[in-house]
Amino acid sequence: MNSPDNVYFFIVPVLIFGPLFLWILYNFGIKELVKIPGELRRKRSREAAQAAAFEAERQRKRGTGAVWLVRGPNTSLFGVFMQGLTFAWFAGSIGFFASSLAYEYRSPDMALIKLSLNHAGQRKVECTTRSAKELAKLEPNMRAKLSCPRERWPVHVELELDSRVLFKESAKPAGLSTDGPSSFYKSFVVPAGQHQLTLRLRDRGDTGFGFEATQQLTIAPRQVIAAQFNAARGGFIIR
Amino acid sequence: MLNAIHYPIRRLFEGLESVFDGPFGPAWNPIRQLGTLAFFFFWIAAVSGIYLFIFFDTSLSGAYDSIAYLTREQWYLGGIMRSLHRYSSDAMVACMILHCLREFSMDRYRGARWFTWFTGVPLIWLLLISGISGYWLVWDELAQYVAIGSMEWLDWLGIFGQSVAENFLTRGSLDDRFFSLLVFMHIFAPLFLLFVMWVHILRVSRAKTNPPRGLAIGSFLMLLALSIAVPAVSHAPADLGRVPATLNPDWFFMALYPLYDLAGAGPLWALGFGGSLLLCVLPWLPPLKRAKAPVVFLDQCNGCTRCFEDCPYSAITMQARTDGRPFEMEAVVNADLCTACGICVGSCPMSTPFRRGAALETGIDLPGLSLDTVHKKINAAITEAKSSAGDRPSLLVVGCDHGVPVGGYGGHGMAPVSLPCIGMLPPSFLDYALSGDRVDGVMLTGCAQCDCHHRLGIQWTEERLTGMRDPYLRKRVPRDRLDVYWAAANESAALGQEIDHFRERLEQQKQSADGEKQST
Numbered sequence: 001m002n003s004p005d006n007v008y009f010f011i012v013p014v015l016i017f018g019p020l021f022l023w024i025l026y027n028f029g030i031k032e033l034v035k036i037p038g039e040l041r042r043k044r045s046r047e048a049a050q051a052a053a054f055e056a057e058r059q060r061k062r063g064t065g066a067v068w069l070v071r072g073p074n075t076s077l078f079g080v081f082m083q084g085l086t087f088a089w090f091a092g093s094i095g096f097f098a099s100s101l102a103y104e105y106r107s108p109d110m111a112l113i114k115l116s117l118n119h120a121g122q123r124k125v126e127c128t129t130r131s132a133k134e135l136a137k138l139e140p141n142m143r144a145k146l147s148c149p150r151e152r153w154p155v156h157v158e159l160e161l162d163s164r165v166l167f168k169e170s171a172k173p174a175g176l177s178t179d180g181p182s183s184f185y186k187s188f189v190v191p192a193g194q195h196q197l198t199l200r201l202r203d204r205g206d207t208g209f210g211f212e213a214t215q216q217l218t219i220a221p222r223q224v225i226a227a228q229f230n231a232a233r234g235g236f237i238i239r
Numbered sequence: 240m241l242n243a244i245h246y247p248i249r250r251l252f253e254g255l256e257s258v259f260d261g262p263f264g265p266a267w268n269p270i271r272q273l274g275t276l277a278f279f280f281f282w283i284a285a286v287s288g289i290y291l292f293i294f295f296d297t298s299l300s301g302a303y304d305s306i307a308y309l310t311r312e313q314w315y316l317g318g319i320m321r322s323l324h325r326y327s328s329d330a331m332v333a334c335m336i337l338h339c340l341r342e343f344s345m346d347r348y349r350g351a352r353w354f355t356w357f358t359g360v361p362l363i364w365l366l367l368i369s370g371i372s373g374y375w376l377v378w379d380e381l382a383q384y385v386a387i388g389s390m391e392w393l394d395w396l397g398i399f400g401q402s403v404a405e406n407f408l409t410r411g412s413l414d415d416r417f418f419s420l421l422v423f424m425h426i427f428a429p430l431f432l433l434f435v436m437w438v439h440i441l442r443v444s445r446a447k448t449n450p451p452r453g454l455a456i457g458s459f460l461m462l463l464a465l466s467i468a469v470p471a472v473s474h475a476p477a478d479l480g481r482v483p484a485t486l487n488p489d490w491f492f493m494a495l496y497p498l499y500d501l502a503g504a505g506p507l508w509a510l511g512f513g514g515s516l517l518l519c520v521l522p523w524l525p526p527l528k529r530a531k532a533p534v535v536f537l538d539q540c541n542g543c544t545r546c547f548e549d550c551p552y553s554a555i556t557m558q559a560r561t562d563g564r565p566f567e568m569e570a571v572v573n574a575d576l577c578t579a580c581g582i583c584v585g586s587c588p589m590s591t592p593f594r595r596g597a598a599l600e601t602g603i604d605l606p607g608l609s610l611d612t613v614h615k616k617i618n619a620a621i622t623e624a625k626s627s628a629g630d631r632p633s634l635l636v637v638g639c640d641h642g643v644p645v646g647g648y649g650g651h652g653m654a655p656v657s658l659p660c661i662g663m664l665p666p667s668f669l670d671y672a673l674s675g676d677r678v679d680g681v682m683l684t685g686c687a688q689c690d691c692h693h694r695l696g697i698q699w700t701e702e703r704l705t706g707m708r709d710p711y712l713r714k715r716v717p718r719d720r721l722d723v724y725w726a727a728a729n730e731s732a733a734l735g736q737e738i739d740h741f742r743e744r745l746e747q748q749k750q751s752a753d754g755e756k757q758s759t
């Protein structure tokens with residue numbers, strides 16, 4: 001608990017769910033603990049005495065044949081020994097599945113290129129200034145000087161590795177009025193070693209690419225290369 | 240069709256139960272305690288989790304080391320707590336899966352039980368989320384793998400607007416704030432799990448949430464031994480700039496992740512959602528043909544509350560008297576909660592065969608199998624047993640529809656009657672059969688001990704016969720002519736053997752009684 005800046009992060013849920021938690025605990029039995037004095041204690045000892053009498057009756061009749069054949073827990077030495085064996089078997093399977101069964105996620109000589117970008121395409125129609133005449137036609141509360149249809153172009157991205165195109169997709173802008181950013185997220189498993197990575201992006205519905213970057217990379221085994229995009233910082237960022 | 244699915248699984252469980260009945264005895268048999276064991280493991284995880292949290296550093300840079308400290312420097316307590324925390328959660332998953340399969344195969348999820356089944360489904364999700372979010376906190380390579388997998392999987396839904404997996408893109412992408420969100424998940428999810436566990440057993444009257452003490456001690460020792468022998472350890476620290484290669488996942492929680500790597504997010508969502516949906520509607524595929532719920536006859540009911548106390552599904556409530564008779568309360572049945580087990584009929588003091596009148600009437604009665612019908616069946620069986628006995632002792636066998644089928648125990652001096660639950664039999668009927676020498680012996684059987692299909696029928700029967708519970712078996716009933724043997728549906732051989740022994744005993748009694756008569 002060393003990050004004091006988000007201490008509220010814990011206090012708020014505790015305030016909300018703490019009482020809920022206590023209430024559940026209460027219903028699960030603390031109720032009885034809290035009310036222990038008086039009536040409840042007497043009731044409990046009465047019940048305990050009853051249960052003990054019942055158990056004694058059961059024990060007395062157990063195995064005597066005539067009426068009763070109640071089989072209780074097995075507490076013989078052999079029984080306990082066999083129980084131990086059963087538990088050992090159960091523990092063994094828990095231990096095995098919990099941490100001993102290996103899984104090869106990626107072969108250790110491969111690396112990963114992760115393409116992840118969020119970029120808003122250009123507006124399909126540039127903003128125009130409304131004339132006085134146009135303004136007058138609008139409802140009084142809608143009279144904004146600039147008319148900006150909000151729809152954007154989809155963004156198109158290509159990723160090329162050693163002159164092979166691995167990825168070539170367009171993404172529609174997010175949002176109901178298609179005015180949000182387009183986003184991409186995709187990973188590529190590649191062999192470690194020397195590579196040439198090229199990235200291209202188009203965001204205005206023409207045929208060329210507004211942004212393009214090429215980089216020579218020496219990728220170590222198991223390394224993660226992140227390809228991101230930030231128009232304000234000049235385009236693609238490869239790390 | 241449904242039976243063809245239930246049957247093999249049920250046989251498997253019954254087989255296992257028989258095997259475990261030996262070393263454990265029915266009362267401690269873990270296969271019959273899967274739900275209570277899951278609860279018990281939850282408490283162990285909760286207590287050990289609170290201890291771990293005291294030492295846990297919730298910052299991204301400190302988390303791994305704080306856990307490593309517990310495992311290495313504080314191995315004698317912190318390390319053991321960590322292992323207990325991990326293994327008890329794993330054991331909980333194992334118990335949950337078996338518990339759910341068992342209730343399914345034994346057809347204890349349809350009809351009035353749908354609610355308990357239905358609320359069990361979110362428990363699967365919550366338990367998995369609780370465990371997986373716990374593994375994130377270690378912030379080792381496994382955490383990295385599981386976190387990225389989970390986030391990519393969530394991203395597929397596209398409901399967050401922006402990619403959540405982006406938070407794990409590369410070195411430096413993840414900030415403390417997002418990590419705190421993960422910590423928060425691991426506190427919130429188990430709390431919510433507990434809440435839903437409580438809802439899960441809301442409709443189960445006198446639900447057992449604690450395993451028997453011997454079993455609890457055994458399971459705890461098991462976890463402790465495992466924790467000492469194989470302490471839980473971390474993988475190498477997480478590094479978002481490196482791809483994890485070989486991992487040792489916890490398959491109890493992470494079995495689906497390799498599947499995700501293989502098949503992608505879409506099929507896995509289909510499996511997760513489709514599977515859950517299927518589980519949710521299972522109780523109605525097809526719905527249980529429900530027998531009619533019992534009806535209260537106010538002219539007989541005196542408001543004694545016994546049926547209310549004994550109903551295993553809280554289907555009976557007591558309300559203020561509506562018919563003006565001088566009693567405080569009367570019983571009311573909520574048909575939606577009722578499984579038509581008849582236990583309430585067995586508990587009503589008015590259910591007695593020693594009454595005059597054309598038809599037997601009682602305070603609460605099943606329309607599908609009225610007490611009067613039971614009375615007639617028993618009379619018929621007594622006549623049959625008597626007439627086929629010759630000079631052997633005659634035997635009435637009373638069983639239930641969920642244990643060994645008793646239909647075959649007819650002829651040669653025996654005759655069977657089967658009830659929906661052995662708890663439906665009022666003890667006065669035993670008095671009726673035995674005290675008046677109507678038959679020489681009565682054999683009672685039902686489901687396996689500690690595993691009554693209607694949950695409480697066996698317990699109430701035992702308590703009634705031993706005089707611990709109303710209505711109890713009268714003292715005058717000769718106990719040596721009554722035998723009780725609980726047997727699961729697959730234990731007909733054992734029941735047959737017990738019946739043979741019982742008849743031998745009855746024969747000896749008869750001979751010695753005859754001998755006494757002759758000598759006087």
Ligand code: HEM
Nearest residue numbers: 274275277278335339342347348355356359360362446447
């Ligand atoms: C966290 C996991 C779970 C716990 C701790 C748990 C615990 C319990 C407990 C204590 C009972 C009452 C037993 C009794 O006294 O008769 C019960 C009953 C039941 N459970 Fe669960 N359960 C879990 C998960 C599930 C799941 C996943 C399902 C199925 C989807 C399920 C289905 C049922 C059913 C159908 C019953 C009713 C049995 C009856 O009425 O006879 N449970 N459970």
Ligand code: SF4
Nearest residue numbers: 550577578580581583
């Ligand atoms: S038949 Fe069984 S479930 Fe229905 S009210 Fe009676 S005791 Fe309860």
Ligand code: SF4
Nearest residue numbers: 540541543546587602
């Ligand atoms: S057991 Fe019988 S008499 Fe007692 S409240 Fe129930 S129906 Fe009425």
